[in-house]
Amino acid sequence: MNINKNSTKRNEYIQNRPILQLNNKTYKFSNSQLATFFIVSPILCISIYLFLGLRMNYWIYEFTSTFISFLLNLLFNLNSQVIIYPEQDIFPSIFIPNHPFDGIYAITINCIAGHIFSFIIGIILLVPSSKVGSSKKEFVWRKIKVLVISTSGIFLLNVFRIIFLLYFNFKGIPFEIIHESLFFLSAVIGALFFVIILEHWLPELFVSIYYLYRLIYSKVQ
Amino acid sequence: MSQDEIRCIKCDNLVQKDLTYCIHCGTLLKPAPTSSPPPNQPTSSIPPPTTPIKAKTNVPYKTIIYFAVVALIDLIVSFLVMNGFALPTSSFGQLYLIFFFVVAFSLGLLWLAGANTSSRGGSGGGYEGCGYIIGAIVGIVIGIPIILVSIFSTIATSIGNAISEAINNAISDAFTDMFADVEIPGFEPLLFLGLFAMLSIIIMYRYHLKTKKNSLSN
Numbered sequence: 001m002n003i004n005k006n007s008t009k010r011n012e013y014i015q016n017r018p019i020l021q022l023n024n025k026t027y028k029f030s031n032s033q034l035a036t037f038f039i040v041s042p043i044l045c046i047s048i049y050l051f052l053g054l055r056m057n058y059w060i061y062e063f064t065s066t067f068i069s070f071l072l073n074l075l076f077n078l079n080s081q082v083i084i085y086p087e088q089d090i091f092p093s094i095f096i097p098n099h100p101f102d103g104i105y106a107i108t109i110n111c112i113a114g115h116i117f118s119f120i121i122g123i124i125l126l127v128p129s130s131k132v133g134s135s136k137k138e139f140v141w142r143k144i145k146v147l148v149i150s151t152s153g154i155f156l157l158n159v160f161r162i163i164f165l166l167y168f169n170f171k172g173i174p175f176e177i178i179h180e181s182l183f184f185l186s187a188v189i190g191a192l193f194f195v196i197i198l199e200h201w202l203p204e205l206f207v208s209i210y211y212l213y214r215l216i217y218s219k220v221q
Numbered sequence: 222m223s224q225d226e227i228r229c230i231k232c233d234n235l236v237q238k239d240l241t242y243c244i245h246c247g248t249l250l251k252p253a254p255t256s257s258p259p260p261n262q263p264t265s266s267i268p269p270p271t272t273p274i275k276a277k278t279n280v281p282y283k284t285i286i287y288f289a290v291v292a293l294i295d296l297i298v299s300f301l302v303m304n305g306f307a308l309p310t311s312s313f314g315q316l317y318l319i320f321f322f323v324v325a326f327s328l329g330l331l332w333l334a335g336a337n338t339s340s341r342g343g344s345g346g347g348y349e350g351c352g353y354i355i356g357a358i359v360g361i362v363i364g365i366p367i368i369l370v371s372i373f374s375t376i377a378t379s380i381g382n383a384i385s386e387a388i389n390n391a392i393s394d395a396f397t398d399m400f401a402d403v404e405i406p407g408f409e410p411l412l413f414l415g416l417f418a419m420l421s422i423i424i425m426y427r428y429h430l431k432t433k434k435n436s437l438s439n
Binding site: 195 | 291295412
């Protein structure tokens, strides 16, 4: 009897929750979904960032360095080489001969935009799905699509940032100036690219934040 | 009125039935042929009534153009600096920060809100709302941290030291060694996250306007 009463109360509670109608779609989220997203996703982002810094993941830096070196030689014929330290916890480096300055660049976790990848993966993995209006399968498929496109797009953007950075530095432009400039440019393009992809394929991210605002607003009123 | 003539719906004059446009006022009499009209034929802005109206896609062309302009400015400024253009201060990064966070994005938000309001035929509500958003962004991103840092820097430093000491004491050396080489991110991710937050606020504000419009129409 008591169980039935509780389940009825719960059903009433779920039915009374606000429903958002945006772009001919309906959205409804539960409290647990919102709490998971807003509390766990920052922890997941930090965890992914720390995980990327582990020795077992140095292959990512080595792969990125080799890819950058290959493109540098292909596009600008700089005869660059990758220096890998297999037995030490040192990030790989790219060496460019006949350089006006130092000519050795360590490719660290921040160089490969590890923090941005941590943010993107942590956020996308925990975006809540709407209780109404879309099936779980379709939602998971959209998540995978956004994850693949955004990570690969930002990876390529960052790779080309580093390529132009090394090339311009090789041509005599001071590292600080060209680093700042290209970093600002790539951050603007990357953020815009990520937001457009999210709004197109995974609007639940923004809708869930707005949904939380509406919930809090209704409670306050 | 003969069988070969019809009345124009606008000027009510009799015109020949096989004509596409009224010879008196130029109004469209019947749907235009699907092939492209001859060059000397007058064109009308009224779409043929049989043509289905396409759903309006919200591609943020203005925003994209705006960011392209910002990127272009970025390149021009970089080029000037590389060629010896000296800024009045040595802190190049701070000037860039001010430019992006305060001037450029405030103008961009205003522009977007203005376009949003004008396309809806609103009465300036977008500007008002956008004012709040800009105020919030400037306040949250720049104002509050500066005030907090300036006021509580001493206290925060001592608290931070105490926390780090407590963590160091509490956590074993093995855990510390595991993440000893972790690189603390500098300013770089903050710019990406800041831009992402601002664009998200714009999108959510658009959602807010849409839901408001829906509730009003209901």
